[in-house]
Amino acid sequence: MTVGPLDRAAALDAADPLAGHRSRFITPPAGELLSYLDGNSLGRPLEATAELVGEFIRKQWGGRLIRGWDESWLDWPLTLGDRLGAVALGASAGQTVIGDSTTVLLYKLARAAVDARPGRRTVVLDTDNFPTDRYVLEGVAAERGLRLEWIETDPAAGITAEQVAGVVGDDTALVLFSHVAYRSGWLADVAGINRVAHAAGALTLWDLCHSAGSVPIALDEWGVDLAVGCTYKYLNGGPGAPAFAYLRHELQGELRQPIQGWMGHRAAFEMGPGYEPAAGIRALLSGTPPILAMVPLHANLDMLADAGIEAVRAKSLLLTDLVLDIADEWLAPYGVEVAGPREAARRGGHVTLRRDGFQEFLEPLWDSGVIPDYRRPDGLRIGPAPLSTSFTEVCQGLTVLRDLLEKARR
Known part of the structure; x- marks a missing residue:
């Protein structure tokens, strides 16, 4: 039967x-x-999210007030980033930071990447990527006088290493693709595409919005240079929850993001003249971190770690x-x-x-x-x-x- x-x-x-x-x-x-x-x-x-948010408002925000910044909040973008990296991204400590929106982090990383490849004038992307990715790179190209190399992708499929190999070359500064295509659900061969791009001397930037928390990710193992993703899909962070950015250790002293805010300064509370970027992944920060919006991630990362x-x-x-x-x-x-x-x-x-x-x-x-x-x-x-x-x-x-x-x- x-x-x-x-x-x-x-x-x-x-x-x-x-x-x-x-x-x-x-x-x-x-x-x-x-x-x-x-x-x-x-x-x-999650039920635990509602409890955590209420407890944070009553006890941490309401109880500790401004002391909370010194006691733990200032480090949340990094400590939560490390936890996210370990639980969901295959990233060792010191390479992931949480804060800003996906769009802002895409801009920061894309601008930093193309500036780190002076003399190279081409950025490679595909026609069916999420609009934000395409729009941000159009803006970066206009700012820096770059040329966009578009790969035509089937909306029912996605990007392949063979397609990338056909267009990258000595003039390619950066390639940007999504790990999982937002429209079709196509799961890209990240490691294979990275090998092709790196052989041409280009940097790789990956959008993880539709894979983080759903698909195993191995950023360190795959040789990813830069990545961004949101936390409100499979990570259950809530509407408009802050995004995350990954920057490989070896590139942290080389790339310099363009939005120079006080939280990314070497000594934020000195309030001194001139901008000096902080060492490591903290340099990707700009403004005051959205602490209240990060609270749900504590519960959700606990659950994901428990489930595996x-x-x-x-x-x-x-x-x-x-x-x-x-x-x-x-x-x-x-x-x-x-x-x-x-x-x-x-x-x-x-x-x-x-x-x-x-x-x-x-x-x-x-x-x-x-x-x-x-x-x-x-x-x-x-x-x-x-x-x-x-x-x-x-x-x-x-x-x-x-x-x-x-x-x-x-």
């Missing part, structure tokens, strides 16, 4: 070693949420396997196509489904308590976060989508 998706989902839930983590998340009131499939855009909050990124990845692949199976069995008859990689080695944490007119299904899905993500043109991103999402929840959400497609066909 053929086992259907609902039965497969129930069996997977019964065998799920990470199932217990779902109870650690705040649950919306009954009837408001049936299936949350947008963990790749905004992660759900390899176990998270294993469940993520099972979840997206289920999405692919349902797409083939239930949704394909309604004109739905998978617009992304099917093979596990090239698949990140989400699956994009495409069908003409998908946008008109968003409102009825939301009204039914099913929340996917939409990306133009006509793409529904299904991004189940492994620590907060059950297999049955995925199946329930896609059941509603199937029913809506059937209703639209009548």
Whole structure:
């Protein structure tokens, strides 16, 4: 007898070693949420996060007041950065810092990188990268008189080492790509692309927004030069949570970021004339760190360390396997196509489904308590976060989508 998706989902839930983590998340009131499939855009909050934020406001901010800066807050961008590096990024201590937005950190690192390769006038990027990445590099190129070399990438796939090898050369200063493509979920060969870029003498900058906390990352092992990423997706840091930046040890004395603020100064509280950058990763700081916004990361890194990124990845692949199976069995008859990689080695944490007119299904899905993500043109991103999402929840959400497609066909 053929086992259907609902039965497969129930069996997977019964065998799920990470199932217990779902109870650690705040649950919306009954009837408001049936299936949350947008963990790749905004992660759900933990019960521990609400407790930590309240405790911080009452005891640390309210109790210690300005003394908190000297007692611990000033070091949070570095100490939390080191913890994030160890738990999720494969980065040894002293190379990761938390603060600013992804956009600001991209700008800092990109400007520092191209300035560190004087005489090289070309920056390589791909046409389907996230808009911020493209816009920031357009601005940096305009400021520094550089040329952008665009690699045309298939929106249903992503960048490859072979494509990069075809364009980098003696004039390339920097290449910038995403580890997991925001639209298709394509998982890039970071180490392979780094080898190609480094052979040409270029630096590499990687966007980790759609992989941090979902896919195992080995920045040190892969030879990554620079990286940035956000903490509000799979790391559950909350709306607008601060981003992180990685700068390889060997480059920290060579690269100089352009936003010279007091927190990146060698001696911030001397308030002296002239800017002297701090030693090490602290030099990437500019203004006062967003301490309150960092509080949720303490709880979320504890949870990720407890679960283990390899176990998270294993469940993520099972979840997206289920999405692919349902797409083939239930949704394909309604004109739905998978617009992304099917093979596990090239698949990140989400699956994009495409069908003409998908946008008109968003409102009825939301009204039914099913929340996917939409990306133009006509793409529904299904991004189940492994620590907060059950297999049955995925199946329930896609059941509603199937029913809506059937209703639209009548």
